[in-house]
């Protein structure tokens with residue numbers, strides 16, 4: 001089925017001017033960018049977005065990294081978009097990511113791993129709603 005998922009191009013990627021290169025990988029995977037904006041998250045925004053991880057030992061570092069520079073938040077649309085996006089991103093840790101994936105190609109570390117993508121259709125909806133108003137999404 002046609003789905004929408006949520007993606008973040010993280011500060012390590014925007015810093016290295018890889019917004020277009022990352023987006024090209026998404027498009028090559030059959031995903032369509034139906035909303036996109038470059039933002040610099042506040043601490044509160046990043047903490048709220050990653051609230052499910054707040055008990056993890058890396059939470060503080062993760063939040064600091066995510067506010068260390070601009071990010072590009074995107075809504076991606078396509079057939080099985082949630083799974084497709086996860087496949088093209090590759091494993092969280094770039095050391096474990098398959099050849100050709102975004103993280104294998106571009107990521108610096110498990111934290112500075114270039115992209116975030118929703119892990120389920122349910123979370124995709126929550127995450128899209130966290131950053132986008134309905135009228136900002138143009139399918």
Ligand code: CMP
Pocket residue numbers: 053058062092110111112113115116117
């Ligand atoms: P993301 O998909 O954005 O979801 C949570 C993020 O936490 C993850 O990508 C990584 O960037 C980060 N992360 C996960 N595990 C670790 C870890 N062990 N150390 C540091 N950061 C991590």
